[in-house]
Amino acid sequence: MGSLSVALNLPFKPEPVDATFDMFADIESDALFKMLPANAKEYVQNSPHLFEYLHTFPVNTYGLPLFLSELKNDVRSIKAPNVIYPVNDTTFVHVLSDPDDVRNFYIPVEPSFLHSVTRILPVIESKLIDIIDGLDTDPTTNREREDVIKKMLASVAVVQSPGVDAAGMTATEKRQGVSSRLVTFLNTDFTAQNRMKSGKLSRDIPITPDGKVIVSRAEYQALEYLLIRDKIDMGVLKPFLSDPYIEDISCDGVGPIFIEHKIFKGLKSVVEFKLSSELDDFVVKVAERIKRPITYRSPVVDATLPDGSRINIVYGTQISKHGSNFTIRKVNEVPLSILNIIENNGLDYLSAAYLWICIEYGMSLFVSGETASGKTTLLNAITTFIPPENKIITIEDTSELNIPHRNWIREVALAKGKGEGDGAGGVVTMFDLLKAALHQRPNQILVGEIRGIEGSVAFGAMQTGHPVMSTFHAASVEKLIQRLCGDPINIPKTYLDNLNLVIIQSAIKRPDGQTVRRMISCNELVGYNSETMGFTFIQMFTWDPVSDTFQWTGKGSSFLLENKIATLLGIPENRKTEIYLEVEKRAKILERLHKAGYVKFWDLFHMMTKI
Template sequence: MGDLSVAVNLPFKPEPVDADLDLYADLESDALFKMLPANAKEYVQNSPHLFEYLHTFPVNTYGIPLFLSELKKDLLGTKAPNIIYPVNDTTFVHILPDPDDVRNFYIPIEPSFLHSVSELLPVIETKLIDLIDSLETDPTTEKERTEVLKKMLASVAVIKPPGVDIASLTRKENHGAKSKLVTFLNTDFTAQKKLKSGKKSKNFPITPDGRIILTNIEYQAIEYLLVRDKIDMGVLKPFLSDPYIEDISCDGVGPIFVEHKIFKGLKSVIEFKVSSELDDFVVKVAERIKRPITYRSPIVDSTLPDGSRINIVYGTAISKHGSNFSIRKVNEVPLSILNIIENNGLDYLSAAYLWICIEYGMSLFVSGETASGKTTLLNAITTFIPPENKIVTIEDTPELNLPHRNWVREVALAKGKGEATGSGGEVTMFDLLKTALHQRPNQIIVGEIRGVEGNVAFSAMQTGHPVMSTFHAASVEKLIQRLCGEPINIPKTYVDNLNLVIIQSAVKRPDGQVVRRMISCNEMVGYDAETGGFTFVQMFSWEPVSDTFVWSGKGSSFLLENKIATMLGIPDSRKSEIYLEVEKRAKILERLHKAGYVKFWDLFHMITKIKKQGLLTIGS
């Protein structure tokens, strides 16, 4: 995952950095340091590369950036952001306005911003290659390769003790032994190419036993870069580490674009300059995720080590601007239903209604357009599945993350991808869904229904297996059309085995902000043979003017009265009381929210406790 295929194209002319700038010097005497706010001073004391970046930044033109430890929603719509925030202990991000474009700049500030690193790294890499012959075992896991790389660095470089003056020593470097290292670390050391560029290499101080003497800052920066480029995802690392990024995309030669939770569409300063180098980069990414890509098989749809979903299109034959890739990031901790309520994606009452329906085994689809929040909502409502249930999830790309312990997670296998099939055969969603029916699950969750697996899903519903899934359709009518047409071909008389359809959408507010909302929640009632139409009743609907939700189906719920109340043995004279249960659970969710049980796992554990205490018994 070397760094030669990209360039950092800063949107400003960097100020010259004093060659004698000592990042260890007394900061109190530095003019720029004196200008920084208190929290910024703390950041630069711990991260000298950030201080060096600030020295290159034209403060007189843009002003001192605002330093924030976290980004809050009140920053939405900021017209000219000049903001720096931390992504982790080593990396920062600078959001800078572009007066000539709707997209502002996204500038990752990594330890690689140190001016000395670009000269040191090729020399370090050459020494590491010389060292490979002395290693006895081959690392196999990512963690092992990282540990080996760090040990190797420690054996070829040493940190200069502060205040000690060591005279410069030089020695001739050896550039051989590349192939064994490529095999050993499953990577390559491309920075060496800089040594062959014709530029005269600088002499660095070394110890009598041949180790390069580095400052602590240089050592930490080189260690970060070696692990980033040889073990991690290379230049994608800061983007993948940023919790505020939702999507990362490269359309071909040019910049990497990001969709940011606060600052929306941004263009990064990381750019691919040459089509062939972009091709090389996506090939390495594909190899990194064990899904090799070729001209004969130019499309990859898979997941990264962190669970993010990636799509790669390789070569100029089908992508005229060069190879491209798109990454949809996943949250390490899934959004809970209370997180979605906080963002006004739905309200307490509609969530409480879904809680009852899911707890009592109703089948549902979350339907909507691409990037409307379908999978996020589906994952969030899994906390309403009883904790004792056995669940089987079936996906072609793993995205769901359930809190239940009795969870069978199955993923489809493309033809020739993996050793499990022996001959390189494929295991489809259809195959997995048929198998799931023999595993006696209480719930089956399908990542997305697109084709013939829809037939098996409806067969499962008919035999009493609740099924939850996402579906691509913008309305109930369109969903029925797709279900009853090619390639799914569900008979119309079977459609009412599906109990609920949630329509999810990304809508544009009057202020221009795009938000995700549950447009409606609909109960599927039945097929009318005389009219050829299908009856469904809207339980909840979104009111766009007030941005609120209306319980339009209160008092007329077929599922609550005729399915769930009947299942629980509630007499007809008391069936209306089930609506009080919805209101009671809405209050429970609100109280849990106010008490701070907002996170996905915390909410699930609290719902489990509440159930054990008998507070969720209906009709008692």
């Protein structure tokens, strides 16, 4: 999909590789190999393309890269990084310092770095196109399409080693194929000029008597990777989406792809778009891949990628003057738990314990803050505090929440043209879904983000006894109240106390330049004062920026704990202060779970079900 639309702009002039020297046959005697640490030797033995990349990298100028099997927080202190780490079995990332820019380089090292594959790929693609129409399988899922590509590759290429089949398949399997429909997902635009070029190239490429291209094992694996990456996966975006250390991926127009990295912060990729037309073609193909076609009449797409990441695309130079642009907000395959957030000092045990008791006893809350402040991450993490037997309904415009409960209804709004199949293309808004949810008898309703008239339905749900949890864009309690009471939400101020808690979340830049996410405050909404025409709220927890700690400022004055939750627990009026001991007891439970190693999201939830 993406291999023909982008270029690699390496920050160094690659060293020439001697084509006559078989570095893999004589790897033990290779001078560079001898210089590598033990873990790097293992990597290059299993990944020839990484070894070839290292041979092109000017080690004499930059020094030997530091090879890390995983990135830990202490890596942040490296001022001029020259670090390589694995993303998966096939892909590595090289983070290289740029002394002339605040953003360092991000270099994905994929099997495509094997220079011989660039020469062979046009010949392989030409042969694949030639056999498509003669095959009769109709793949419908990505797994089936992968299998078809593997079988097709095995029918046009063979591994050089004698006696070794290219993919371990029988002759019968190799005769199996695909119908002409395969052209749709192959997305190969092979012109006459391409065919002529491949014909010239094929004179230098060894061919068996029956017409198969002879390749090495490394070349075969690289070809298989590239075909699947570009025809089924997300093309050049694959290494970015596979990297667990990336938070955001963005392309502002013609130029490089930028990323926000969890360890190395802002980086610029060597993958870049040279022409506006190529970028337009790329985003069109991405939109088609996720079944959200984009056109000049409908130039904005907000959707979810197959891995759950959220993508926004703006198409065309009419509204994006630097060319089409896209932004991807990645999601963790495993959501962060509340203990993960405590580890990163996003909040502490006491504030987490307070949220635990409030959520368990049905308090409604909003997590509010600016974009990328960690609102959805925190909202998802505190779902482990919802009683495991509860029925939960989540309502989102693009699916991001991942709830651990089994009795979970997951609903996503349907924008115009978003659906598939006959009769699709209608509109189902979050407002519609929220109204429907009230008839489904949920114990909790989670709304991905409240931004419009669905807010009035959410408050109606709270009034009828349905706890609602949601995210909201506002930087303070005062601003949140202003937005709720203004257009288009228009909640009467006298209704606001149906919302029990407001958590203010923010992304803070620390003196050392590091951006961290913190719960700035946790606030109880008490009620509207008609005499002062103001709204009363109590700050229960606040963040101290000097010490980077959290203060329980509301201890002894909690309206929710004393007047609502203590009553539900059956604590007598004259002993209501005992409720604060319950919070402290839960804080100690969380701390013990943390020390016992139940930190991961699912592990923590399973332990919480036993408490």
